[in-house]
Amino acid sequence: MKRESPHDVWVGLRSNSVSDNVVEIASVPSTVQTGYGPVRYALDEIGSPRLLIPCTWIDGLETLTKLSGPSLSVRLSSLQGRDGRVLYVDLVLAAPVLSEVFAELCQEIMSRIASGGNPGEAVASTIQDFRALLADPKTQVVDESSIGGLIGELLFLLKITRNGAGSAAAWTGPMGQRHDFRTSRGSVEVKTSLRKETTHIHIHGLEQLSEPAGAPLWLAHFRIERSSSGRLSVSALFDELVAQGVPPEELCTRLAVMGCNDPYSPAWNASSYELEAFDLYAVTEAFPKLDTLSFRGGILPLGVSGLEYQIDLSFARDRLIQGSDMEYVIEGMSE
Template structure:
């Protein structure tokens, strides 16, 4: 069963369980899932507070690791019994209803991993949690206004790539420290954003940020953004994150990239009121006539860039030159970078 089919299935189970009446504070409404282990099937559950659970059957004497106790995820050992059966589970629960969609992604990963290794479901569970839990538990500094605008713009570009290829998150290398935000090695995009209405003035970091890949191409993408406070106007930052995750075929990988870029799902409340309108979107081909400082240009001029460090500068694209690309040209370069990544 595909990941998307599993996602739909487990969501249907939780929705059906949530519609049932509660029968007690310490009771779970449960429904078996079609993934088997030596101890029995994995099970979806909903508690009296509406929190979602994934139950992994274990041996009675099996110990469960400690340390995962909120604020988003909770893991504990839980026995369940009815008139006919008694079974002990590793109970993974989501304590934040607004993160249910991400919890579904975690559970789909668990179901897939257990299906591949049904003889040791707890090991499969731990493997998945080790990939995900730091994203929920590690708190970092709040993204500043410029960082938010920059990440928002990068997600807008990523969304266009994902529209063509749901695996295009693999091209987003900026969070990992690559000199270009998106790259196949030959083709690259560098994304800049500004909220200053005075013009297009991207800040360039380093002598290699506008260096064109050898025998390749580079585009600078500029977004003029306006921060808005009126609910319903513009695009909410969290709305854009959710939309991008829905387009991607590997939510876990994309959530990891978002975390490296400074955004973690459990910190969503920090950014609930962040909204932008897109004033303009301009794409430029970075060629010989494009205004820039690069190491290769300094070498060509007989100057060594080796001892030049921490270079930052601003370029002004507010005039008629350089000329921005046409919509057809933009569509072509997006198609090309996706095709090169295939």
């Protein structure tokens, strides 16, 4: 039996030469059945290739929409048919240059369904397997320091949600706040170094190490090193946070603000790392820093529009927080 070509079917739909008029949009059935009807080829409003996988509602089905990325839209659509409305997992290609890959993705999904696979599981597992191939071809390489910085913030979020806090609300930096994390108990600024032995960190502006009014400020310093078999990556930490109870929509909102529109993006997962060390410092007047109190009126000298500087943390060892005191701070940030 000749294998049907998704490309040929979509071309036929564009020319209006084929459509069985079974559902409210122009579509044609494939030879694959899910138990709720045939998988259908269709087009979206602008003619992009589309695959409709009929299914029934089960708890967790909506999580499939989280698999959307810059090149692929995954949604749930209820379409009117001859015998009533039918629920579909609705896949639409968003990057025309990847049409061949999308066709292969659709064929693999149908192959897994034809072999007895659950429709939702077939969609999820196939998209995960094709994730690298579906990456936006226009995606720029992400600077490693940006990847490392994001990993550090995700690591700290992991620490403060490990006891079931289950929220990203304390992660305020991406939402335009002065510090990376803030609760009623205080604020935390996170810095990440990509070498185990480094003691130098970069500070951007006078506000970054300025204490919030009436509350303490701490500095969390992660030291990570690249490893081909490392357990730390943006995608791995995202999965761990979701498994820990943090709502994925909260995470995705903050990640997008930081430029990471897809936690599984190859650009943001170009390297993996291992955690070498974690230190927590109390940022007090004795901490080596420049802040708004370092200049008269908290204003930079005339003609100076910005300030960046380095701190050598070896001069702040007496500000280290350890043991039960560190646990107290982390628990306080779990509110």
